[in-house]
Amino acid sequence: MKITTAQKFMAELLGTFVLVLIGCGSAVLAGTHVGFLGIAFAFGISVLTMCYSIGHITGCHINPAISISMWAMGKLSAKDTLVYIIGQIIGGILAAALLYSIAQGRPEYSLAANGLGQNGVEGGSPDKFSLTSGLIFEVVFTCIFLFVIHLSTSKNNGNVGFAGLAIGLALTMIHIVGIPVTGVSVNPARSIGPALFVGGDAISHLWVFIVGPIVGGLIGGILWKVVDGQPERY
Template sequence: MTVTLSQKFIAELFGTFVLVFMGCGSAVIAGAHVGNLGIAFAFGLSVLVMCYAVGHISGCHLNPAITISMWSTGNISAKDTVAYIIAQILGGIVAAALLFFIAQGKPDYSLAANGLGANGVEEGSPDHYSLISGLVSEVVLTMIFLVVVHGSTSKTNQNVKFAGIAIGLCLTLIHIVGIPVTGVSVNPARSIGPALFVGGRALSQLWIFIIGPIVGGLIGGGIWKLYDRK
C-alpha cells in the first residue's frame, strides 16, 4: 500500500497536535497536580503512543528537528521535509489555540501568569537559567534525542518494533533533566504554537528553540552516521 504525501501530512499534523496539546496541557492544566515528573511523562508518553498510531504512515517525526536531521542523513526527500515541517507547525498552533481556549474556562486563569507552556530563558526559565545555558541545553538534549531516534529506527536495528518505547522514554528523560532550564523544547513546532499566543518574551526568545534543536538534530544525525552499520 502506497502512502500519499497528503496522508503523511495529516498524520504529522495530528501527531504533533497530540504531542503539544497533551504535553503543554500537562503543564498548564495539570502541572499543579502532577509536577515536573508528570509533565515529563506526558511529553514522553505522547510521543510513544503516537509512534504506534501514526508511525506506519509518516514515521512519526512530529518535530522539525527530527525531519531536518532525517533529511540530512538521506532518509526523507526535500519535498516531504517541507510538507512535514508545515504540518508540524500547524499541528502545534492548533494545539496551542485549543489549549488556550480550554484554559480560559478556569476563572482565575491568566495568560500572563499561567502561560501556555512556552519555553524561555533568563526570566522565562523555570529556574532562571541564562541564555547560553538554555541554548546549550537545547542543542545537547536534541543531539541525544536524535541519536536515539536514528538508532532505534535504523533498518539494521533488530529491535525496531520497540523504537516507539525507546524514543518516548528518551524524551521523558530529557524533560526530567531539562524542564528547570528552559521548560524543554527540543522541537521547534512545540515551541512555536505556545509562543505565538503568549507573545512578548516567549516570542522574542523563540529563535533559541528553533536554532538550538535544529543544530542539535544535525549533530545527532552526524554522530549516528559515524557508527551506523550499512
C-alpha cells in the same frame, strides 16, 4: 498501501497536535497536580503513543528537528520534509489555540501569568537559567534525542520494533532533567505554537528553540553515522 502526501501531512499535523496538547496541557491544566515529573511523562507518553499510531504513515516525526535531521542523513526527501514541517507547525499552533480556549474556563487563569507551557530562558526559564545555558541544553539534548531516534530506527538494529518505546522514554528522561532549564523544547513546532499566543519574551527567545534543536538534531545524525558504522542493510 500507497500513502499520499495529504495523508502524510495530516498524520504529522495531528501527531504534533496531540504532542503539544497533551504535553503543554499537562503543564497548564494539571501542572499543580502532577508536577514536573508528571509533565515529563506526559510529553514522553504522547510521543510513544503517536509512534505506534502514525509511525507506519510518516515514521512519526512530529518535530521539525527530526525531519530536518532525517533529510540531511538521506532518509527523507526534500518534498516530504517540507510537507512534514508545515503540518507540524500548524498542528502545534492549533493545539495551543485549543489549550488556550480550555484554560480560559478556569476563572483565575491568566495568559500573562500562567502561559501556555511556552519555552523560555532567563526570566522565562522555570529556574531562571541564562540564554547561554538554555541554548547549550537545547543543542545537546536534541542531539541525544536524535541519536536515539536514528539508532533505534536503523535497519541495522534488530530491535527496531521497540523504537517507539525507546523514543518515548528518551523524551521523558530529557524532560526530567531539562524542564527547570527551558521547559524543554527539542522541537521547534512544540515551541512555536504556544509562543505565538503568549508573545513577549516567548517570541524574542523563540530562535533559541528553533536553532538549538535543528543544530542538535544534525549533530545527532552525524554521531549516528559514526557509531552505526556500515551503511544500513535494506
